[in-house]
Amino acid sequence: MHREEEKVVEIRGVKKSFDENHVLRGVDLDLHKGENLVVLGKSGTGKSVLIKLMVGLLKQDEGSITILGKNTDNLKLKELNKLRLKIGFAFQASALYDSMTVRENLEFPLVRNVKNLSRKEINKKVEGLLDSVGLPKTINQMPAELSGGQKKRIGIARTLILEPEIMLYDEPTAGLDPTTCIDINNLINQVKEEYNTSSIVITHDLTCAKVTGDRMAVLIDGQFQAVGPFEEVFAQATNPRIKSFYDYNFIQ
Numbered sequence: 572m573h574r575e576e577e578k579v580v581e582i583r584g585v586k587k588s589f590d591e592n593h594v595l596r597g598v599d600l601d602l603h604k605g606e607n608l609v610v611l612g613k614s615g616t617g618k619s620v621l622i623k624l625m626v627g628l629l630k631q632d633e634g635s636i637t638i639l640g641k642n643t644d645n646l647k648l649k650e651l652n653k654l655r656l657k658i659g660f661a662f663q664a665s666a667l668y669d670s671m672t673v674r675e676n677l678e679f680p681l682v683r684n685v686k687n688l689s690r691k692e693i694n695k696k697v698e699g700l701l702d703s704v705g706l707p708k709t710i711n712q713m714p715a716e717l718s719g720g721q722k723k724r725i726g727i728a729r730t731l732i733l734e735p736e737i738m739l740y741d742e743p744t745a746g747l748d749p750t751t752c753i754d755i756n757n758l759i760n761q762v763k764e765e766y767n768t769s770s771i772v773i774t775h776d777l778t779c780a781k782v783t784g785d786r787m788a789v790l791i792d793g794q795f796q797a798v799g800p801f802e803e804v805f806a807q808a809t810n811p812r813i814k815s816f817y818d819y820n821f822i823q
C-alpha cells in the first residue's frame with residue numbers, strides 16, 4: 572500500500588442534527604497518513620461538531636468514524652480514552668494554564684498520562700519540544716508574559732508532548748498578525764515532517780490553508796462539496812459557493 576493511501580481517519584455517511592438543525596448531512600472524508608488536510612467552511616457549518624464527533628464528545632445520528640483502524644461507534648470509554656491520547660488537539664485559545672510556568676504546562680499532560688518517567692526523561696522531552704518550537708528561553712515564564720504567537724507555539728508543543736499520531740488544529744492563525752501567521756503555518760508544516768503526524772487543520776484563513784494543506788475539504792450545507800489540492804479546489808472553482816469563499820478571502 573502506498574503511504575498516501577493509508578488512511579488514519581475514515582468518515583462515512585455521517586449525519587448529525589440538533590433538533591431541526593441538520594448540521595452534517597452525510598459527510599465522507601479520509602485523512603491520509605502523513606498529510607495535512609484543511610477543513611474549510613463558513614461559521615456554523617459544523618466543523619467543530621465534526622471534530623467533537625471524531626474525539627467522541629458527541630455521537631453521530633448515522634454513519635461511521637474509523638480512527639487509526641478502530642471504529643469509534645461502540646468503543647468502551649477505556650478504549651476511547653486510549654485512542655484520544657493518540658489525537659492531539661491544538662485549541663484555538665491555546666488553553667494554557669495561567670497559574671503554571673511554561674515548563675509546568677508542558678509537563679502536565681506527561682505526568683498525568685505517562686507513568687514511570689524519570690525527572691531526566693521529562694526534562695529532556697520538555698526541553699526538546701521547546702527547542703523544536705523555537706522557544707527554549709520561555710521555559711520558566713508564565714503564559715501572561717508570552718505573546719499570542721508564543722502561546723500558540725507553546726500550546727502546540729504541549730499537544731505534541733504525548734507524541735500524537737493525529738493532530739487537530741482549530742483555527743491556528745485566528746487573531747494573529749500576518750507575520751506571526753506565517754510562523755505558525757511554518758510550524759504546522761515542520762510538525763508534520765519532524766513528528767510524522769497526520770493533521771486536520773480547521774481554518775477560515777485561505778493563506779494558512781494554501782501553505783499548510785496538502786488537500787482542502789470544503790464543507791457546505793452539511794457535506795464536503797470539494798476535496799482536493801488547493802489549485803484544483805479554488806483556482807478552477809466553478810461552484811459559485813466555493814468561488815465566493817475564495818473571493819471573500821482574497822479580495823482583489
Ligand SMILES: Nc1ncnc2c1ncn2[C@@H]1O[C@H](COP(=O)(O)OP(=O)(O)OP(=O)(O)O)[C@@H](O)[C@H]1O
Pocket residue numbers: 589592594612613614615616617618619620621
Ligand atoms: N451541543 C450542541 N447543541 C445544539 N446545537 C449545537 C451544538 N453544537 C453545535 N451546535 C450547532 O451546530 C452548528 C454547527 O456548529 P459548529 O460549532 O460546528 O460550527 P463551526 O463550523 O465550527 O463554526 P465556527 O467556524 O464559527 O467555529 C451550529 O448551528 C451550532 O449552533
